[in-house]
Amino acid sequence: MKAIVFPDVEQTTVQDVDRPSCGPDDVLVKVVSAGICGTDLHIFRGEYMSSFPLTPGHEFHGEVVEVGDRVQRFRVGDRVTVDPNLYCGKCENCLNQHFNHCLNMDIIGVNRSGAFAEYVVAPERACYALPAQMSAKQATFVEPLACVVYALQRMHVNPADRVLIVGVGPMGLLLVQALRHSGASLIAVMDKQPHRLEMAQSMGANAAVVANDQQDKNLKALSPQGFDVVIDATGVPAVIENAFRYLKPRGQFLQFGVAPIGQTIQISPYDIFRNDWKIIGSFALCYTFQPAIDWLANGVIDVEPLVSHCVPLDDFAEALDMFARGQTLKVHLDIGSS
Template sequence: MKAVVFSQPETVVVEQVADPRCEPGEVIVQVKRAGICGTDLHILRNEYLSNFPLIPGHEFVGVVVEVGREVLDVKPGDRVVVDPDLYCGHCFYCRNQQANHCLNWQGIGVTRDGGFAEYVTVPVRACYKLPETISDAQATFIEPLACVIHGLNRLRTHPADEVLIFGAGPIGLLLLQALQNSGAAKIVVVEKHANRRALASQLGAVAIAADENQTAALRELVPYGFSIVVDATGVPAVIEQALNYLRPRGQYLQFGVAATNATITWRPHDIFRNDWTILGSYSQCLTFSAAIKWLENNKIDVESLVSHTFPLTEFPDALQRFARGETLKVHLQIS
């Protein structure tokens, strides 16, 4: 089969590899569509948890073509989305409802081969059958949307919240819609790209350019600061100044993924003096079902976030265009 292979850091090839094999509790999925994520870039740059060589890809949808002998509730022909986070279920964190911190965690497309391939083997427990009303393009967003829902679960949201989001990439635009569904009174998005600001405006946000005038514009919109500030960029320079816009007793959510060695400077006294709550949001934690329900009931617009679709063979070019910020969400149409 054809697959994308990260053979070593900073090296990408599309090549023929051996077809996957199916163990007793596993299924083989023929991948239909897969999404490129910023985490894939971190993996390629050796800034994440992965080893090489690796077939990446953790956002994908497909059809089951083979099942192991112990598989009872999934059959060939079933259309499924795959949760890439594989939890052991018995460690300290799994037993305390913190499975995303599982001590024995494995990740499809992160620590084991993933969905940037014609076929992939996955444990049957990672498969979620899909309603016919959810398209392949929508289904490919279930994993990132599940991460957004986990982030939302970390926050205490209120109907009168005034929210500031840094970044209007695919994740920022999912966060925007998720917070709208939670009743935020006003959502402001700061973004440097005009086309992304336009889409944020279409989705109901007030969009502000990320430039030397942003502070004055934000102060005029919300003079006393925002009750929730979210970083969806992962850029240390953006993160470092984000608390400047947070009101006393506000909540800050770090959602964007920064490089593992990135550092910033915050003053502890400011956190103490302002009663701030600082939150992280890592991956997702059994929120696939909620993401499927939101899409099934048309609560989130995801298809407008897809700017480019490429065949699998053009992955290197697609990834480079994504890395340069020339795209919004990029999907691979695989079969």
């Protein structure tokens, strides 16, 4: 089968590789489409937990083409999406329902072969049936939206809170839509790109600020005492460090964007103490696929405008480069058909 392979850091090729075999508890999925994610870019640059060679890809959906002998819930022809985080269910963290911190975690597209390929294999327990009416774009957004659902479970937006989202790429735009239903009185967004800010406002943001030398003044005009909730959706350390300036006392800071492993920021412990700040991390997801499917199926979250490019597998290298340069929103690889 055809697959994208990262042979090493900052190397990508299209190769013919062996089609994965289906174990007794597994489902073999013919990939229909897969989304390029910021995590894939970190993997490509050697900034994440992956080793090489690797076939990446963890946001995807497809059609079941083979099932193992012990599989009960799925049949050939079913449309599915797959939670790429494969928890062992036996370690101390799993037994405490901290599945996304499993001590024996396998992650499709991160430390085992992923979905930038014609076929991918996954355990039955990680597969989710898709509603018949769900579009391909919606189905490929289940995993990223599940990360947003988990992030909102990690924090708590109080009635009339003022929220600032820093960075409105595809994930930031999902956060805008999700937070629109949270009870916040103000959802402000900040980004360098005016067209992304315009899209954020069309999706429910109340105010938009261009990231430039006037941003401090403009944000202060919106919320003079700071924001109750500040969310970083960039993963850029310098941006993260600066974002604490906009957090009011007793505020919550959510680190949602993925920063490169090993990079650091400076923050004053006294400021954390004096301001009663709550700093929250949000790693991946934790059994939040079904809520994401329900949101999409019922039209609560609109993802169709977030897909700026759909490209074939052979054009992956060019698409990844455009994505890295900020010239796209979400890029979907069209790999097969269902």
